[in-house]
Amino acid sequence: xxxxxxxxxxGSLFVGVFGTMLLxxxxxxxxxxxxxxxxxxxLAVVGCCLVSFYLNDLYDLRSVRxxxxxxxxxxxSVGIAFFLVATLHFLLPDTRLAExxxxxxxxxxxVLVVTLRAVSYRVIRSNPFAxxxxxxxxxxxxxxxxxxxxxxxxxxxxxxxxxxDVDSTECLPARYPLRGPLRHLDKIVEExxxxxxxxxxxxxxxxxxxxxxxxxxxxxIPVEDALDTYERLTGKVAIEALTPSALIFSRDFRESRVTLxxxxxxxxxxxxxxxxxxxxxxxxxxLAIRLDSRGPVFFVQDRxxxxxxxxxxLKFRTMRPANGHTSEWARDNGDRITxxxxxLRKSRLDELPQFVNVLRGEMNLVGPRPxxxxxxxxxxDKIPYYWLRLLVRPGITGWAQVxxxxxxxxxxxxxxxxxxLFYIKHASLWLDLRILFHTTKIVSLGREGR
Numbered sequence: 001x002x003x004x005x006x007x008x009x010x011g012s013l014f015v016g017v018f019g020t021m022l023l024x025x026x027x028x029x030x031x032x033x034x035x036x037x038x039x040x041x042x043l044a045v046v047g048c049c050l051v052s053f054y055l056n057d058l059y060d061l062r063s064v065r066x067x068x069x070x071x072x073x074x075x076x077s078v079g080i081a082f083f084l085v086a087t088l089h090f091l092l093p094d095t096r097l098a099e100x101x102x103x104x105x106x107x108x109x110x111v112l113v114v115t116l117r118a119v120s121y122r123v124i125r126s127n128p129f130a131x132x133x134x135x136x137x138x139x140x141x142x143x144x145x146x147x148x149x150x151x152x153x154x155x156x157x158x159x160x161x162x163x164x165d166v167d168s169t170e171c172l173p174a175r176y177p178l179r180g181p182l183r184h185l186d187k188i189v190e191e192x193x194x195x196x197x198x199x200x201x202x203x204x205x206x207x208x209x210x211x212x213x214x215x216x217x218x219x220x221i222p223v224e225d226a227l228d229t230y231e232r233l234t235g236k237v238a239i240e241a242l243t244p245s246a247l248i249f250s251r252d253f254r255e256s257r258v259t260l261x262x263x264x265x266x267x268x269x270x271x272x273x274x275x276x277x278x279x280x281x282x283x284x285x286x287l288a289i290r291l292d293s294r295g296p297v298f299f300v301q302d303r304x305x306x307x308x309x310x311x312x313x314l315k316f317r318t319m320r321p322a323n324g325h326t327s328e329w330a331r332d333n334g335d336r337i338t339x340x341x342x343x344l345r346k347s348r349l350d351e352l353p354q355f356v357n358v359l360r361g362e363m364n365l366v367g368p369r370p371x372x373x374x375x376x377x378x379x380x381d382k383i384p385y386y387w388l389r390l391l392v393r394p395g396i397t398g399w400a401q402v403x404x405x406x407x408x409x410x411x412x413x414x415x416x417x418x419x420x421l422f423y424i425k426h427a428s429l430w431l432d433l434r435i436l437f438h439t440t441k442i443v444s445l446g447r448e449g450r
Contacts, residue, residue, distance in 0.1 A: 002059045006050070009116055013049060016112045018042040048084040049109055052077045055441050062152065067121045071114075078110055130158040134192055136182065136209075137200035138164045141226050141241045145200060146176065148233045155233075160192045165207070185212035189221070200226035202241070235403055236418035237425065239384045247385075252425040262429050267365035271358035278352060285316055285340075285349060292340040295321050298353060303370035306393045310373060311362040314353035318344050348443045354396045366432040367395025368420040382410055383417050392424055399423035399431070402438035 021038045056077040057063040064070045135142055142162060149155050163179040179188045189197070189212070197216055201207055217223050227246065230238045247253065255263075286297045299317040302310050318341025337345070344350040357363040363370065368389050371379060379386045400419035407413045423431065 002061055005061075005120060006059055008120075009053075009113060010046065010050060012112050012116060013046045013109050014042060016108050017045050020108050044088060045081075045085060045109070048088065049077075049081045049113075052080040052084060053113075055080060055445060061124070067118055070117055070121070074110065074113060074117075081109075127155075127158070130156055131195040132160045132193065133157045133196045133198055134160060134179075134189065134194035135162045135198045135200055135226070136164065136185075137202065137226070138162060138178065139200065139202040141202065141230065141238060142200045144238060145198070145226055145230055145233075146173065148230065152233065157196075160194055161188065163188050164201075182207060182209045183212075185209040186215060189216055194221060197221055197223045198226050198229050199223065231422060231425075234418075235399070235422055236415075237421040239414070239418055239421065242385065242421075250425070253388075255427055259427075259429055263364060263366070263427075263432055266429070266432065267358050267363075270365055271355040274352065274355045275359075281349075282352065285344065285352075288340045289317055289338075293320055293338045299350075302373045303394070304373055304376045304390065305362050305370050306390070308376075308390045311357065311360070311370075313362075313370060314356055316344055316350040316353060317341070318350050348397075348439070351396050358396070362394075364393045364395045366397055366435050367393050368398050368423065369401060370394035378410070379413060379417075383414050385421060386417060388424055389417070389420055392427065397435060397439040399435055402435055402442060 018038065021042050053059060056073050058070065058073055058077060064073060135145065146159065146162075149157050149159060159176060161179045162176045163182060163185065165181045179192075197213065199208070199213070213223050227238055227241060230236075230241075289295075289297050295317055297317060299315045299319075301313050301315075303313040305311050318338060319336040320338060322336065341350070354363060358365060371389075398420065399422060400416040403419050404412075404416050407416050423435075
């Protein structure tokens with residue numbers, strides 16, 4: 001839905017801006033217009049608008065659920081777009097983006113976006129393209145799915161029924177009346193006309209209506225495992241419902257050598273560029289830390305990396321040195337954070353020295369965050385499938401960081417593990433680039449992960 005909105009607005013904005021630029025060119029009869037120049041200027045304006053909208057979460061329909069929440073963010077986004085275009089004009093004055101036609105095109109852009117969004121939100125509220133889904137099973141995974149679908153309204157799914165054996169003792173919200181038994185699935189499908197069947201049965205041996213599901217599949221109704229649906233909705237793995245056999249027979253959890261080499265090459269390239277280009281910033285941060293509080297510039301800590309190997313992780317120091325043993329949770333050390341350290345953490349600049357860890361081969365740019373050695377034993381005992389984290393190279397940023405943020409107890413670490421497992425399962429260069437884009441937005445705007 002969000003992707004469709006991006007494409008619709010991008011196309012409409014380009015047509016509007018390009019048309020405005022042409023009109024401002026005042027082409028007379030027989031006069032020629034520098035179309036390539038106007039085309040380039042239009043693309044620059046539209047690009048700045050789309051970047052601004054992305055940075056301000058205008059395409060995150062969970063953040064801007066309604067038109068009323070959208071309008072204030074649009075005003076801020078137009079201001080950011082003006083700044084981006086002004087910066088582009090300063091760097092490339094030949095583009096002539098500071099002319100009056102530029103201002104007119106941005107005003108027209110705002111009108112177009114408001115009109116499109118007003119119509120879009122009306123369509124989204126009616127949710128005409130939502131798939132009608134039938135869920136089989138009433139266990140914990142079904143409850144999680146129902147909760148996620150309800151939390152994401154409007155969602156791509158509309159639950160038309162939940163089916164299980166009549167004698168099931170599992171609890172189910174009253175708004176989802178139980179259909180059954182499963183041996184009558186063909187009649188249930190005929191009555192409810194679902195577009196998709198989601199199988200969330202915890203115990204399937206002897207209960208799965210194989211014949212009816214095959215019949216549904218042959219009649220064009222997709223049949224999907226609830227674990228896959230949950231991953232697609234949330235971007236995380238339902239650890240509690242994951243079985244060893246699902247890991248063993250999964251086609252995921254593996255990367256080609258080409259992908260591994262490409263991801264490592266990108267990490268090395270960005271680490272070298274980062275250390276070279278940001279060297280002056282490193283000096284300013286080091287000076288600020290020294291002036292703000294006593295102690296070393298760098299914080300060095302033993303972390304656990306690939307295959308459980310220990311390494312020394314580097315960060316800019318953000319806290320005052322502790323007196324004796326302290327907790328590793330962020331909330332237990334809030335009183336020790338320095339003034340400069342608070343700003344460094346918010347902007348994530350305290351992580352920059354880890355480019356050195358990348359060059360050493362201890363980390364990648366993207367991957368699960370490496371945990372302190374003092375916590376690994378606890379996590380290995382308490383968090384299911386934690387050992388899978390140790391089979392991939394850790395990263396400076398990761399899927400759990402951009403989707404969740406900091407963890408302050410074992411429950412939150414378990415929640416982050418769901419995101420880490422999703423990354424390990426679907427690791428790719430494209431997912432790495434997506435994470436880097438999210439990280440750039442978080443760093444540039446000083447926001448936390450969601």
